[in-house]
Amino acid sequence: MFQTIRKFIAGGVAAVRGGHEPEVRVLREPDGAFTVGSSYTDHPHYTRRCWVIRDGKAEERDIHEATVVEGLFSARFAAGHIPPDREVWLRNEITALTARCCPWVNCHIGPNLYVTDLLSGTNGAFWGYYHPNVGEYGSIFVNTELRTDRVIETTHHEIWHIVRPCLRREALAAVDAHVQRGSRWANHAYLNEADERRARAYAHYAMLWDEGCSVPVDTSDIDIGRLGLGKMDHLRVFWSVYSGGAAREIQRRTAQEAA
Numbered sequence: 411m412f413q414t415i416r417k418f419i420a421g422g423v424a425a426v427r428g429g430h431e432p433e434v435r436v437l438r439e440p441d442g443a444f445t446v447g448s449s450y451t452d453h454p455h456y457t458r459r460c461w462v463i464r465d466g467k468a469e470e471r472d473i474h475e476a477t478v479v480e481g482l483f484s485a486r487f488a489a490g491h492i493p494p495d496r497e498v499w500l501r502n503e504i505t506a507l508t509a510r511c512c513p514w515v516n517c518h519i520g521p522n523l524y525v526t527d528l529l530s531g532t533n534g535a536f537w538g539y540y541h542p543n544v545g546e547y548g549s550i551f552v553n554t555e556l557r558t559d560r561v562i563e564t565t566h567h568e569i570w571h572i573v574r575p576c577l578r579r580e581a582l583a584a585v586d587a588h589v590q591r592g593s594r595w596a597n598h599a600y601l602n603e604a605d606e607r608r609a610r611a612y613a614h615y616a617m618l619w620d621e622g623c624s625v626p627v628d629t630s631d632i633d634i635g636r637l638g639l640g641k642m643d644h645l646r647v648f649w650s651v652y653s654g655g656a657a658r659e660i661q662r663r664t665a666q667e668a669a
């Protein structure tokens with residue numbers, strides 16, 4: 411009986427979609443309950459787990475306790491479908507990445523990210539988002555229900571945004587000297603914004619490393635706080651953020667100023 415129903419649904423969906431593979435979301439495990447009132451929770455990849463990551467530690471949250479509301483800003487996740495092994499891999503990878511590049515930041519990850527930011531007039535579904543004033547020292551939000559490499563690229567992108575205010579002016583000028591030479595994106599103000607250009611360029615750079623294509627970089631004297639203006643270039647700034655050198659330098663400088 412259940413098999414008949416499953417075949418009927420699969421056949422119906424395939425017909426609607428022109429004979430392609432059936433939409434996996436409507437399928438149930440062969441032995442799963444398929445009764446009136448059953449829901450997507452029968453699907454083996456259903457998850458309502460989210461994670462809050464900081465200082466190299468990840469804490470699990472249910473989507474219903476994961477909503478972040480501060481002032482005119484709110485971010486929330488919705489239950490989604492992520493294979494458990496992928497979910498765990500992403501959590502571990504993003505935990506290591508943020509511990510290296512911005513350990514002081516709250517990083518929220520989960521399926522189906524929605525953000526409402528009344529101050530900037532933002533409202534909708536996002537791959538990633540950041541807010542410098544939400545959480546004790548700023549927050550990053552990443553949607554994990556994307557293809558794995560997109561999740562990591564988005565994390566790199568948001569890391570740039572959240573670290574950028576801590577970088578020296580000379581470092582930003584070195585990056586701008588290159589990205590401002592790039593071609594203009596027609597009719598798309600967001601894509602042409604200065605820090606969006608930097609963030610995308612940085613994420614591409616980081617992904618090159620992640621894919622095993624090392625980018626030539628002089629790793630000596632890489633501390634961007636000690637580099638003279640003449641020695642600063644965009645690849646060294648990107649390497650500093652990616653390698654965690656910038657994070658160490660930012661914390662050292664902050665400790666000095668606090669002393």
Ligand SMILES: [Zn+2]
Pocket residue numbers: 567571605606609
């Ligand atoms: Zn951005």
